[in-house]
Amino acid sequence: MSDPNLLLIESARVLIDQGQLTEAADVLNKARAQIPNDPRVYMMAGVMSEKAGNVAGAFQLMRTGLELAPNWAPGIVVLAQLQARQGQLAEAKENAATALQLDAESGMVRDGAIDVAHHMMDVNLAVSLLQDGLKLQPTNAKWRLLLANDLSHLERYDEALALWDGLIAESPHDEKALTGRMHTLLAAGRLNEAAAMTATLLALDPANAVYAYYDARAKGQTPTHQPAELNRKLFDTAAHIFDQQLVQGLRYQLPEQIARKLVALHPDKKIRLLDLGCGTGLLGARLGKLDGRLDGVDVSPKMLEQASRLKLYDSLKEADLHDTLRQAEAESYDVIAALEVCVYVGDLTEAVPAAWRVLAPGGRLIFSCEIGPEDGPDLFLNPTTERYVHKRSHVEGVCRAAGFSVDSENTVLRYQKGQPVHGFVITAQKIA
Missing domain, CATH: 3.40.50.150 (Vaccinia Virus protein VP39)
Structure with missing residues (x-):
């Protein structure tokens, strides 16, 4: 059965991410004209309202959407993410857990729950969610990258490096994985190995000031300043x-x-x-x-x-x-x-x-x-x-x-x- 609003909803999502809110509103109005009570329209309009600075309006729109579909896991997790961004951490955690109970196999729902855990700065919870997700989707590169970062943050360096090694073996020029491995090695104090990573990164991008900064650190130097590009x-x-x-x-x-x-x-x-x-x-x-x-x-x-x-x-x-x-x-x-x-x-x-x-x-x-x-x-x-x-x-x-x-x-x-x-x-x- 065809879904006449699917492409419109996805188009609105992209426009919102790009900050093109007027264009996104036009697309959502078309979707609402086609299906007046589509809960996805309300949820996406809520995301757009938050982006525009209207947080109260965002909550109202999302709750309207969930009144139309009370047990819709993707909608519940989107509300949880909004709550987390606005500091309503207990409510966000509860809604993220509810969404996972309703649909534990949905990648979108798990992504949202992981995002909530990171907003809460509960790295252990994020690790648990990522590990459970990888049991269902063992090759998910995004989750493996997030897990490697989180394990490194928890100083579980060997586990993080095993993940980085797997990602780099699959894609030797993946700068996110190369950079992540470099960060883990620096944090672990393994400077010689970190220097090998910075050399690889500089070979890919010789003029990169951030890579040059980390290269100096890997060589035991203390750079006098951090490059603006890094902090930006x-x-x-x-x-x-x-x-x-x-x-x-x-x-x-x-x-x-x-x-x-x-x-x-x-x-x-x-x-x-x-x-x-x-x-x-x-x-x-x-x-x-x-x-x-x-x-x-x-x-x-x-x-x-x-x-x-x-x-x-x-x-x-x-x-x-x-x-x-x-x-x-x-x-x-x-x-x-x-x-x-x-x-x-x-x-x-x-x-x-x-x-x-x-x-x-x-x-x-x-x-x-x-x-x-x-x-x-x-x-x-x-x-x-x-x-x-x-x-x-x-x-x-x-x-x-x-x-x-x-x-x-x-x-x-x-x-x-x-x-x-x-x-x-x-x-x-x-x-x-």
Whole structure:
């Protein structure tokens, strides 16, 4: 029996993924005209509404769709994914489990349940779902790749490498598998084998700055900076769930803490603030509208899309931190904030003096770093987290050498695997 709406639903899905929401709406209207009570139309319209920023409308549309088909497993798991993205984790987990009970053999349903597990940051659950799925579809390359990544995250390196080896044997030039194997080897400290992988990747793409960065790491070097391309990809991928994962999952409170500090220093909010690495606008959301200027900069366009929805920033620009500071006018800001940015920037000997030039007399540079031991190197790259760790005394010295007076305090930046990640916040004031 033919399905007159199938092609339209699939076309709408592709258009939504591409951000062509007006075109997707036209296609869904055609589908609804053909089958007025097709639950798939409502579910897809819900996905589209969320993409447009209308979360309440998305929930309403999806629930209408499920009223038409209460036991439709694909619809239930789509609702679960929406709930997970919006932080309703208990409800999402329950609905994902229900969908799997209704149709455990559906690849689409299992994909959705795996996605929910990842949103919940429950890697063990994701591994269980993937392993069960591979019993049904042993050759599913997507699931094998996800499982390899998750096993590596759990430090089950040998199991992860066995999966990477199988994927690469089937497709020797698969850059996702080659890169995944490289990451696992780096995390396991097997640098010589990782160097062989980076050599293979550079042979495929010699001008790739990300591969060159990992090649240096595999050779035991500590690159002074991470390439912008690496962070752009990382944060573009995470943008739609960033706030939920960081604030709820990792208990990240730094924007709230710094916003309180800034309001105490400037109760009238008459400041010109440059938010470097602004991400989704967490600092701006905590500050509210300024009686001055709030400019946000980030390397990730997807993160900037999220920040733009707040309608609090006077400007949002896709740019690298160093380029921004080099190009900004002298004495053009009262505050420069860089929260959870230096862990990706690395060496600060260029950025700190550049910030001094951009700040007005009396202005403040406020930034956070992950703390390293005082008897260790000035700069260290953690191979497991792939984040830079800074020695506090060295960072304070860089600030003083640039002409700042320095105040610093220890803090917990966030929680990783349930354990606190310790850091410090520098408030460096340009002496008037």
